[in-house]
Amino acid sequence: MFGGETKIFIGAKDRALRKRIKSILQRQGYLIVGEAEDGAAALRIIRRLMPDLVILDKDLPGFSGLELTRIIKGDKIAPVILLTSSWEQPLFEKTKDSWVFAFLVKPIQEGHLLSTASFVLQAFQKMICLERQVDELKESIETRKLVERAKGFLMKKLSLSESEAYRRMQQQSMDQCLSMRKIAQAIISNYE
Incomplete structure (x- = not known):
């Protein structure tokens, strides 16, 4: 850049x-x-x-x-x-x-302008990259919370173990070509 x-x-x-x-x-x-x-x-x-x-x-x-x-x-x-x-x-x-x-x-001063411009551009790119990583981590945490909540519904309603509930969600995710987040949201909507 x-x-x-x-x-x-x-x-x-x-x-x-x-x-x-x-x-x-x-x-x-x-x-x-x-x-x-x-x-x-x-x-x-x-x-x-x-x-x-x-x-x-x-x-x-x-x-x-x-x-x-x-x-x-x-x-x-x-x-x-x-x-x-x-x-x-x-x-x-x-x-x-x-x-x-x-x-x-x-x-x-020419040197100050050039070094400052270069520094600012690099610092800004790092900041944008870090913001993107933070957003991805927030998304990951939110997905994890939804999956845990959905597993809880499956365990309670269908008398499944935690691993069975998770495997069932994984299978639905693969069969329907949907993310685990979407599967979890659908399960939560269904049981609420």
Whole structure:
């Protein structure tokens, strides 16, 4: 995803700043898919283009960079690098629950921009992967609970042992080409 495949959006009021960032990133093979000088335009373009990385100036007119990061997180679009004129601890506190993955203090240094962009993209991919794993684990736990509950119904209603109830569910799953979860849900619906 890095280099030419990576789509980046830049939102900053200062045209020279956007041009500098764009130039640095393009030399490294990144694809700049959009730019905007105000928050409202930035939001429209970001939602339409769904970039892989968003670089926003904190002081965008209209929607501020901070407001945009909250919307970007809500829409689950992309990680954000926030540009600021100085390091401010209160700003860090305000962005804790957003998708701001890094701050860059202006003026932008080429090495800092490139290393930060690379780091943020990698960290975001790891986060997405972990979220997927968590969702899969939740699904697995929920399925296990349903199977246990269904086994309980079969054991009680049909006087089966636990292993017999489980084997019966497995057989139904194979015969009907349905997941154990669907079989368990059907059994629970039938006996409730």
